[in-house]
Amino acid sequence: MPIVGYGVAKVLESGYPDFKKGDLVWGVTKWEEYSLITMTGSLFKIQHTDVPLSYYTGLLGMPGMTTYAGFYELCSPKKGEYVFVSSAFGAVGQLVGQLAKLMGCYVVGSAGSKEKVDILKSKFGFDEAFNYKEEHDLDAALKRCFPEGIDIYFDNVGGKMLDAVLLNMRFHGHIAVAGMISQYNLDQPEGIRNLLSLVYKRIRIEGFTVYDYYHLFPNFLDLVLPYIREGKIAYVEDTAEGLENGPSALVGIFSGQNVGKQVVVVARE
Amino acid sequence: MPIVGYGVAKVLESGYPDFKKGDLVWGVTKWEEYSLITMTGSLFKIQHTDVPLSYYTGLLGMPGMTTYAGFYELCSPKKGEYVFVSSAFGAVGQLVGQLAKLMGCYVVGSAGSKEKVDILKSKFGFDEAFNYKEEHDLDAALKRCFPEGIDIYFDNVGGKMLDAVLLNMRFHGHIAVAGMISQYNLDQPEGIRNLLSLVYKRIRIEGFTVYDYYHLFPNFLDLVLPYIREGKIAYVEDTAEGLENGPSALVGIFSGQNVGKQVVVVARE
Incomplete structure (x- = not known):
């Protein structure tokens, strides 16, 4: 093969x-x-x-279109909104952050090393970033970075991070789930306990795959x-x-x- | 007061x-x-x-508008789709089921007694209904009622039922969460383990409250x-x-x- x-x-x-x-x-x-x-x-x-x-x-290509589909089509971002991206140093995460900044959003990313965190801020223009491996309390980390809460979460990891994000979403927030990389190799997925936030805060979560959005490729090019x-x-x-x-x-x-x-x-x- | x-x-x-x-x-x-x-x-x-x-x-009134907002606005039902409603004997659940039937959907409801289950089928026209208290395996109950899977879930209860529904959703399915009555009085909410389905099956979950939808009241009356x-x-x-x-x-x-x-x-x- x-x-x-x-x-x-x-x-x-x-x-x-x-x-x-x-x-x-x-x-x-x-x-x-x-x-x-x-x-x-x-x-x-x-x-x-x-x-x-x-x-x-x-x-x-594919990572770019994934960004476009999840961020623009699913999350309908507006200037000034608070945007969080997990796995922010990945090809998709980097672009989500940069496009969000170009739209005038406040952007925070999480990544798995100090070096990546530094580059997110210095090179890719993220307002803030943190190393999730060094945060004992993800809820506290998110509250530190988003005292006003999160409007848009571009989720690449699922699991504990998603659970903590749910506690920090703002009313009518949107969560686009591109992947749940923290969960794929577990015997049993972690339980997500904070879904009550969906009702209290009228939140939308949507999983997606880029393959459903390639008809928008010309729109994506016009933007990028x-x-x-x-x-x-x-x-x-x-x-x-x-x-x-x-x-x-x-x-x-x-x-x-x-x-x-x-x-x-x-x-x- | x-x-x-x-x-x-x-x-x-x-x-x-x-x-x-x-x-x-x-x-x-x-x-x-x-x-x-x-x-x-x-x-x-x-x-x-x-x-x-x-x-x-x-x-x-309010329960009617809740039905309209969650079922029509959030779930965009189509003729022939497979619809599941929990707490189906409640004011909202009864109406969701009847409106879904009038649209030509296949409708199943869950309720908490044999009497309610019987009335859902005999009086309210549900295609099928089950008593969740008598089902040891909710996943199996849903697979029995929906061998083809579920397109739309109108969620009033959250918790274990939501988790089982996630395993049985069809591609591009919609879940409208009006409430999570099984979770409100727990010390800690139950963990939901099957959210990976969101990505695999491109599913949308959205919490809502009727108060955001009263501007659609005339449309609701035109329908009902x-x-x-x-x-x-x-x-x-x-x-x-x-x-x-x-x-x-x-x-x-x-x-x-x-x-x-x-x-x-x-x-x-």
Whole structure:
């Protein structure tokens, strides 16, 4: 089985009317120099080439669309709102925070190391950030960062953090759940005890997957491309040259060797 | 302190331009023969008098609007969908079930006695109903009633039932939380362990209160009044005559002596 992942490619030959020779595409490709792609439903034609093509594997691709779907479509953010992002140093979390700042929101992120927390504040413009591993009382940490409460929570982790957030939501707050990474490997998921807040504070929680929102990809580009061209979004890539260096780059991710989004260059023109 | 509750009254004198002498109103009144009402924000003028005025304390009042807000506004029901209502024998639950049936949904309710379960099916037209006190495994009970899963859950109870429902929701299902009556009197709320379903199945849960939806009262009447006039909605009242019988009627509710919505007639014309 070839490894499947998101990639950028040039069409060399096509039997599908929407793609013709020479088109640049992004989507689910294989780790190959030449691929035969039959699932065209997961391929998108690249219309804008004045930004690095590699961005379509991250900032302008699936993680970017995940951000757009969860933050804009589900949470309907407004200027001045209080926004919290967990796993804020991830590809999605970084972008949620930056887009929220560009909208004029107050943004706090949680991450798993002091270094990440510092970078969230210094490079990505988060108003505040904290290392969840060093907080014995997540409720207290959130109250410290959000004395006025939270309007929007972009949840990537679930579990105890979600439970603590529920205690700190403001009336009519929105929670978009992109993932619950703290729960996937447990024998039994943790119990969430603070759902009464849903009623008391009229809160909405919604789980989602990016695959339901790709029809909004043009809207997402309209929003994000100008920010990228104006240099208003920070984005870091770690590039491995050559398909032969792909396996070690992949292994490196799991020990945190990469700095930013790991990209493998299969070919340059 | 006078007891506050929902009532129907006739305006004898008014210093407020929206209400004039002779108007009939419903809203938050006191248990008095004559009341001075200064909080006009919780009073609604009665426009339709071809239905029993007492209905405005229940079916056409706050419980009715709660049903409309939670079922129609939050859950966007469609014909053929699978609908579950907990505390289905309550004023709200009865109406949710009947409106869902009138929309062409499949409806199941849970209640706390065999008698209530029987009436839900025989009188209120539920497709199925079960006594939650006799089900050792709520998940199994729901799977029995909903082999295809649940599209819409109108939650009045929270707790274990909500947790079991989460395991049985269909993709893109909606849960409207009107209350969590099983949780209010616990020292610590029960833990809800199945929230991962939110992500896997892209589910939305939303808590709400009727007070945010009264601007939709005319829409609610447009929907429900024709059904009432055509006799398509079953509604039961238990009437106590005279304000002097109010206290015993109130006490009777807590021991379940009332059959249907308890109304106290203060005056007839």
